[in-house]
Amino acid sequence: MHGRYGEDGTIQGALELMGVPYTGSGVMASALGMDKWRSKLLWQAAGLPIPDYVVLEAGSDFARVEAELGLPLFVKPACEGSSIGISKVRQAGQLGAAHAAAARHDPLVLAERAILGGEYTAAILGDEALPIIKIEPGSDFYDYEAKYFRDDTVYRCPCGLPEERERELRALALKAFRVLGGRGWGRVDFLMDEACGGRAYLLEVNTSPGMTDHSLVPMAARVAGISYDELVLRVLALATLG
Known part of the structure; x- marks a missing residue:
């Protein structure tokens, strides 16, 4: 299972x-x-x-997180398997959308240095x-x-x-x-x-x-x-x- x-x-x-x-x-x-x-x-x-990581929330300073971890970075729900909800952020300004996509699967979301x-x-x-x-x-x-x-x-x-x-x-x-x-x-x-x-x-x-x-x-x-x-x-x- x-x-x-x-x-x-x-x-x-x-x-x-x-x-x-x-x-x-x-x-x-x-x-x-x-x-x-x-x-x-x-x-x-x-x-x-x-890897270095940051816990994301809806009110997080996404630009600061992108600068802190560097690009590219990965965004993932904390409690999912099979790479469900994971996305790769390649460009500045994409982190907010990636967080929203991951949060559909779990409210706790991580941004992780690639x-x-x-x-x-x-x-x-x-x-x-x-x-x-x-x-x-x-x-x-x-x-x-x-x-x-x-x-x-x-x-x-x-x-x-x-x-x-x-x-x-x-x-x-x-x-x-x-x-x-x-x-x-x-x-x-x-x-x-x-x-x-x-x-x-x-x-x-x-x-x-x-x-x-x-x-x-x-x-x-x-x-x-x-x-x-x-x-x-x-x-x-x-x-x-x-």
Whole structure:
């Protein structure tokens, strides 16, 4: 289950009330994983790298925010998944319209400095991060269309990073997952800033990622030598109650 009610702690809480074990993170970690702002606050407190950002309101000084973060920048609802409501602001004066579009999905909206570099994701399975996947969208950024409708996005696993660097990033992904209280399985997305020597910045955690045979977690598992059937069994074996 994806999106609101499916991965934000709602169904997890209902299952706990019914005494039904379930896979993935618990109520609080699921809610935090859906909430990009509170994820950032926790990662920042833990000393983990995040892009510069500003919380937007209807009365915000949009010109000041554009000047503070620089252009381009991204605007996104705090509590949505699948890149719903996200837009890229490329020119001065566009931030107000981008805020209004994002606010249709959630009243809490973030403006985030654009990191110009590669996008990566690390699947988490139990106590380990699986091989990292590099995401190369055919469009300007990895938006809803690129995720679900376009067929020109390229996924590279192995991702092509040096072995030591990938090891560091897998450790970062696992720590980011644990800081939010994640358990069982999930996925951590991050960007690497080519202008800053490849520094990594955390984007978000997905506590209930896709599990079709062409989804990203099964893709990483295959590279790690884990078949789809074995992956499903391992995820089920990690199911807990509360």
